[in-house]
Amino acid sequence: MSRREKKEDEDTGSTFQNLDKTTLLQEARYFNSTPVNPKKCIHILTKILYLLNQGEKLTTQEATDIFFATTKLFQSKDVVLRRLVYLTIKELSTMAQDVIIVTSSLTKDMTGKEDLYRAAAIRALCTITDSTMLQAIERYMKQAIVDKNPAVSSAALVSALHLSASVPDLVRRWVMEAQGVITSDNAMVSYHALAVVAGARRNDRLSTVKLVTKLARTPLRSPYALCLLIRHAAKLAEEEQSDASEPYVDFIESCLRHKSEIVVYEAAHAIVNLRKSARDLAQAVSVLQIFCGSSKATLRLAGARTLAKLTAKHPNAVAACAVDLENLISDPNRSVATLAVTTLLATGAESSIDRLMKQISSFMSEISDEFKIVVVRAIRRLCSKYPRKHQSLASFLAGMLRDEGGLQYKTAIADAIIALVEENPDAKEAGLAHLCEFIEDCEHASLAVRILYVLGREGPKARQPSRYIRYIYNRVILESGPVRAAAVSAVARFGAARPELLPNIRVLLSRCQLDEDDEVRDRAIYYSAILDSGDAQLINDYIINVPIPNPVLLERALHHYLTSDEASTEPFNIATVPTMEEESPEPKEAPAEIETRPPTVSREEQYAEQLKVVPGIEKLGPIFKTCESVDLTEPETEYRVQCVKHIFARHLILQFECLNTLSDQLLEDVHIRLEAAPGYKIITEVPCVQLAYDKQGSVFCLLEFPGVPLDTLATFGASLEFVVRDCDPTTGLPDSGEGYADNYPLEEFDVSCAEQIRSRAASDDWEATWERAAAAAEVTDTFRLSQTDIGEAAKAVCECLGLPKAAITGDAVKEVRGGGIWRAGTPVLFRARLVAAGGAITMQLVARSPQEEIALLILAAVN
Structure with missing residues (x-):
């Protein structure tokens, strides 16, 4: 130990610094010497392994040269050197050629008497041996699995786990031996054996149920094996009905009393993620509460993190742990402290917020930006939960804005303040004031542009809108081109929404017309011309309510x-x-999770490349809308089919996403027999040439819409037709023969009105927009709805028209207001009033559109 500590004090990394691949290739030639110095060989092999693990790429020839030079070291009796040889063989096996040549040497070591060689030889042998050669060593593998030496047994089981991905049928023949060592006294052998047996049965549900049921009654000594068994039991409990899942849940709850902390935590974690009723969580929460008071930092972190996740679904269940979580606020591990604070913020009472804010401020400077973002997100949720506390919460967020931090951290704070401004009218003035102060010193152009957009949208609605113009115009004087351009747009919104400010706005825009940046000058001239026109419709369409295309x-x-x-x-x-x-609202998840969200991609963009296989698609014009997929089969059937509808101005593409779940079948010439509705014209079909096991393929059908909009509301029938060829489940290669034709019936599906309209909820100036459309064609009708609850009826109307729930207003009398664009570009507005009287729901629906046929279609869709 003293020698190791002395080496650690020295610069141990210097040995491997500036390693050169060419020099290392020269050094590897030393392996051909006779005799060799084991210590020198160990040093060279260590450098080779280090270089490979650093991502260094070797050519096939270089890897082959090193590989065959390394094989010369099999003659050495040095134990450390031999084990490094096995590691090097494993690393080079995927790069070098003719690695199979060392099979006999490895087989000899695998069956030898030296246990230190046997385990490493098994792992190396299973790495380099192909599926055809494995049968030759199958007998040795079965013997190794039941070997008395735990290292040998564990090595064989781990190798079997890796091989199950390439030769599952061969590994299934080793299950009996693996099942025999599940109850082994060695923790790792038992764990690996259970993994092999469960993996071999993963496609056989009944066999998995029997395995879990049997082992649940057998006391396993290995805590790792118990953890794995808990996970399988939890998975089965999720899949079963409530009554059938009771034995699995009882087993998991019994593990809460196990002596191993890892088993106890795994059981508590499973229950927290499994149960839907807070009544069943008491035992798990008690265990996590004990963990929070543990002397071990890992247990405190595990307890706090799991409780933080639980607050998303059952905050009341976590409330009982408030005292323990408050003790963690001063924890030396700031990760634990952050989790405790964010959990308390999610579960605490309104009266405790101020005290928690003071405790948070004491350690905010000591944690990283990632955990600061976690706190900010928790405060954002708190703003929605307790709107009366907006003043103290907004002040705290503003103070965080003034602190040092990166772009992601500042953006999270700005998002929280913007959400507060949008959701709470009482907090609008204070929130906008904080944003105005922040952009005075904001060093991130993208964030400044975002805030200027919010000021331009929300500022004109404030009681004193003129107070924000000074901050916005300062950006025109002081900032870069993109920020100045955003400031011009924001200023123009004030002039468009508040006529009393228009004279001053005209002066500011005229000054911006002399800017040195082209974009700023063009925007200033553009907005000035629109404002000077005095046309209310023009101002609304091009300044206030401007749609932003993808x-x-x-x-x-x-x-x-x-x-x-x-x-x-x-x-x-x-x-x-x-x-x-x-943007979808932030998911109500626990504040413990730190996520990096990928950039949002629309459904139209996701499918764009796939649609290129449809002949003549370039002549259809731009895609109007891609609808969500619809299941045409049950989830557990042998063939799964989903339909995705791609809407164009005059055409419809039906994409049938097909999945073959049978490993012993290969489907060829897969196409859809479509029973088209009257008025629809089938133009072409693009079949799927081949549908292999567990690989998705698509069939495309191109149709032309009927000329009359009312005829587009239709129901289609379909069936899947294909040629079946039996194949080897292991290799996926089809048997000789032509196969036989077969078909599979699919569920019917509809083409609705909502799928042909891009709908949106009513904007702030809805009444003015509705009045401006008074000259358009208007149709109206009264309906008696089948629902008995007026709220559910309003939601059903929104679903039928493709509107979000935000389109619903009113309490006793519900009103659904919205509009949209028809696939050919025609606008449409609709308003529905719902009244409950005499136990029935009555609705009056009014639709306006330049084309009366489109307005009639809205009524027909609801009817």
Whole structure:
């Protein structure tokens, strides 16, 4: 130990610094010497392994040269050197050629008397041996699995786990031996044996049930094996009905009293993620509460993190742990302290918020930005939960904005303040004031642009809108080009929404017309011309309520327009391009999770590449909308099919996503027999050439919409037709023969009105928009709805029209207001009033559109 500590004090990394691959290849030639110095060989092999693990790439020839030089070291009797040889063989096996040549040497070591060699030889042998050679060592593998030496047995079981991915049928023949050592006294042997047996039975549900049921009654000595068994039991409990899952839940709850802490935590974690009723969580919460008071930092972290996750579903169940969590606020491990604070914020009472804020501020400077973001998200949820505390919460967030931090951290705080401004009218003035102060010193252009947009949208609605104009115009004077351009747009919104400020706004815009940046000058001239026109419709469409098209799809639509014949005959209609999807509200998850969200991609973009296989798609124009997939089969059937509808101005593409779940079948020439509704014209079909096991393929059907909008509401029938060829489940190769034709019936599916309209909820100036459309064609009708609850009826109307629930207003009398764009670019507005009287729901629906047929379609869809 003293020698090791002395070496650690020295610069141990210097040995491996500046390693050169060429030099190392020269050093490896020393292995061909006779005799060799084991210590020198060990040093060279260590450098080779280090270089490979650092990501260094060797050519096939270089790897082969080192591999065959290393094999010369099998003659050495040095134990450490031999074990390094096995490691090097494993690392080089995927890069070198003819590695199979050492099979006999490894087999000899595997069956030898030296236990230190046997385990490493098994792992190396299973890495380099292909599926055809494995049968030759099958007898040795079975013997190794039941070997008395735990290292040998564990090595064989781990190798079997790796091999199960490539040769599952061969590994299944070793299950009897593996099952025999599940009850082994060695913890790792028992754990690995259970993994092998459960993995071999993963596609056989009944066999898995028997295994879990049997082992649940058998006391396993290995805590790791018990943890794995708990996970399988939890999975079965999730899949079973409530009554059938009781034996699994009872077993998991019994593990809460186990002597091993890892087993206790695994059981508590399973119950927390399994149960839906807080009544059943008492035992698990008690265990986690004990963990929070443990002297071990790992247990405190595990307890706090799991309780933090639980607050998302059952905050009341966690409330009992408040005292223990408060003790963790001063924990030396700041990760634990952060989790405790965010959990208390989610479960605490309104009266305790101020005290918690003071405790948070004491350690905020000591934690990283990642955990600060966790706290910010917890405070954001708190703003929604306790709106009356907005003043203290907004002040705390503003103080965090003034502290040092990166872009992601500052963006999280700004998002929290913006959400507070949008959700709480009482907090609007204070929130906007904090944002104004922040952009005075904001060093991130992207964040400044975002805040300027919010100020331009929310500022005109404030009681004193003129107080924000100074902050915005300061950006025109002091900031970079992109920020100045955003400030011009924000200023123009004030002039459009507040007529009393228009004279001053005109002066500011005229000054911006002399800016040195082209974008700033163009925006100033553009907005000045619109404001000077005095046209309310023009101002609303181009300044106040401007739809933001998806930039990727807009580029494609413009490219198609310029390369097609439409450019000389019809003007470009930007309304047909899908807009940017609204950001989904933040999921109500525990604040413990730190996530890096991938950039949002619309469904239209996701399927764009797949649709290129449809012949003539470039002539259909820009895609209007891609709908969510619809299941046409049951989840547990042998063939799973989903239908995705891609809407164009005059055409419809039906994409049938197919999945073959039978490992012994290969489907060829897969196509869809479609029973088209009257009025629809089938133009072409693109079949799926081959559908292998567990690999998704798609069949495309291109149809033309009927000329009359009312005829587009239709129901389609379909069946899956294909040629079946039996194949080897292991290799996936089909048997000789032509196969036989077969078909599979699918569920019927509809083409609805909502799928042909991009709907949106009513905006703030809904009444003005509705009045401006008074000259359009209007149709109205009264309906008696089947629902008995007016709230459920309003939600059903929104679902039918493709509107979000935010479109519903009112209490006693519900009103659904919204609008949208028809697939051909025609706008439409609709308003529904719902009244409950005499135990029935009555609805009056009014629709307005320049085309009366589109308005009639809205009524027909609801009817």
